[in-house]
Each structure stands twice: as structure tokens, then as C-alpha cells.
Amino acid sequence: xxxxxxxxxxxxxxxxxxxxxxxxxxxxxxxxxxxxxxxxxxxxxxxxxxxxxxxxxxxxxxxxxxxxxxxxxxxxxxxxxxxxxxxxxxxxxxxxxxxxxxxxxxxxxxxxx
Amino acid sequence: xxxxxxxxxxxxxxxxxxxxxxxxxxxxxxxxxxxxxxxxxxxxxxxxxxxxxxxxxxxxxxxxxxxxxxxxxxxxxxxxxxxxxxxxxxxxxxxxxxxxxxxxxxxxxxxx
Numbered sequence: 419x420x421x422x423x424x425x426x427x428x429x430x431x432x433x434x435x436x437x438x439x440x441x442x443x444x445x446x447x448x449x450x451x452x453x454x455x456x457x458x459x460x461x462x463x464x465x466x467x468x469x470x471x472x473x474x475x476x477x478x479x480x481x482x483x484x485x486x487x488x489x490x491x492x493x494x495x496x497x498x499x500x501x502x503x504x505x506x507x508x509x510x511x512x513x514x515x516x517x518x519x520x521x522x523x524x525x526x527x528x529x530x531x
Numbered sequence: 532x533x534x535x536x537x538x539x540x541x542x543x544x545x546x547x548x549x550x551x552x553x554x555x556x557x558x559x560x561x562x563x564x565x566x567x568x569x570x571x572x573x574x575x576x577x578x579x580x581x582x583x584x585x586x587x588x589x590x591x592x593x594x595x596x597x598x599x600x601x602x603x604x605x606x607x608x609x610x611x612x613x614x615x616x617x618x619x620x621x622x623x624x625x626x627x628x629x630x631x632x633x634x635x636x637x638x639x640x641x642x643x
Contacts, residue, residue, distance in 0.1 A: 424573075450629060452631055454634075459636070459637075460636055460637075461535070461622055461624070461634030461635050461636050461637050462574070462622070462624075462634045463634065464631035464632070464633070467631060507573065507574060511629070513629055518576060518579055518587060519564070519576075519632060520576070521566070521573055521574040521576070522573060523572065523573030524573050524574075
């Protein structure tokens with residue numbers, strides 16, 4: 419049973435528009451959430467994180483929103499750029515359960531010029 | 532500064548052979564993780580080392596898989612009697628405390 423779900427395997431967005439990537443989780447003990455970006459033939463790179471004590475974290479064009487009651491988080495990229503085309507992984511962890519990060523299956527974002 | 536490195540970058544082997552994959556984490560990082568990504572799939576957790584504690588091996592898919600971390604630094608993932616379903620990209624990551632993980636570039640394993 420997947421504890422972290424990314425129900426959209428792919429997403430296409432026009433350059434300059436907003437990209438919204440969604441992630442749902444089932445374990446209410448998760449208290450730290452991260453987004454990673456992965457280009458082909460490279461390892462994932464950290465993008466942005468959010469702790470469960472917050473509902474929003476912003477870093478430049480990237481904003482992560484957390485809705486704890488819905489066990490849902492989303493990554494907003496605005497404006498989207500062609501270089502943002504990659505696979506985006508959502509990950510979650512629970513400090514009280516050690517550092518094992520649980521990853522979602524990923525969403526492939528294509529930003530069209 | 533040096534990131535996480537993995538070797539080899541590519542490994543082609545015949546079914547039934549043993550393989551060893553190496554990971555050099557970032558210096559000072561106390562935790563080291565192994566994941567694998569099969570074609571079209573997400574990241575599958577394999578094993579996690581934290582300092583001197585016993586490793587979390589809960590993700591290892593079979594007893595053909597094992598890993599060691601020597602001196603709290605370099606780690607080796609060993610797959611014995613490889614099978615075709617072991618073909619995947621094997622990713623190593625490290626971090627400190629509860630911060631984000633830094634990933635290596637991965638080793639692409641192909642079992643013929």
C-alpha cells in the first residue's frame with residue numbers, strides 16, 4: 419500500500435503558466451515533506467521542503483502548500499520554464515519513526531515552449 | 532564541494548553473477564540510503580544506515596541483497612546471483628540529521 423501517492427504520472431504546461439503538482443499521503447505521523455526534481459541520467463536533487471507546523475513555504479518560483487487535514491500537499495511553479503521539465507518526486511518522513519523517507523512514484527512535468 | 536559519488540556508473544552483468552555497487556557519501560553525513568528505480572517506477576527504498584545503529588533493511592527485496600557501510604562512510608550494495616528483474620538504476624543518498632537527502636548520480640545495472 420503506497421503511503422505517498424502522486425496520482426498524475428505526467429503533466430504538460432505551457433511556458434509562463436503555473437504548474438501544480440499534487441501529492442497525497444496516508445500516514446498521519448508524517449511531519450516533514452520534501453519535493454525533489456530529477457533529470458534523466460541524474461540523481462534526484464532537493465527542491466523545497468515543508469514542516470508540518472507550516473502550511474506554506476516559498477522559494478523563488480517554487481511554493482509548497484500543505485493541507486494536513488486533507489493529507490495533501492502541492493508544489494506550485496510559477497512561471498513555468500522549459501528547464502523545469504523533469505520528474506518531480508514528493509517525499510515524506512516522520513521524525514519519531516527515524517529518517518526513512520517515503521517517496522511517491524513521481525510526476526513527469528513537461529513545460530512546452 | 533564533493534557530492535555523493537557512485538561507481539560504476541553503468542554495470543552490465545550476466546544472470547547469476549554477483550555485483551557490487553559502491554557509494555561514497557558526503558563527508559560528515561551520518562545517514563546513508565540505498566534506493567532503486569526500475570523503468571517507469573518511483574524510488575524504492577532498500578536500506579538505510581544511521582551512524583553506528585543497526586541498519587534498517589526493511590526494503591531489501593530478497594536475501595540476495597545485502598549492504599555494508601564501513602567506518603561510517605563508504606557503502607557497498609551487493610547483489611548475489613543477479614536476476615533480470617534486478618535491472619534498475621540504484622541510487623545512493625546521504626544526509627545529516629533530518630535534513631534533505633543528497634543523491635548520487637546512480638548506477639545503472641543491466642542483467643542480461
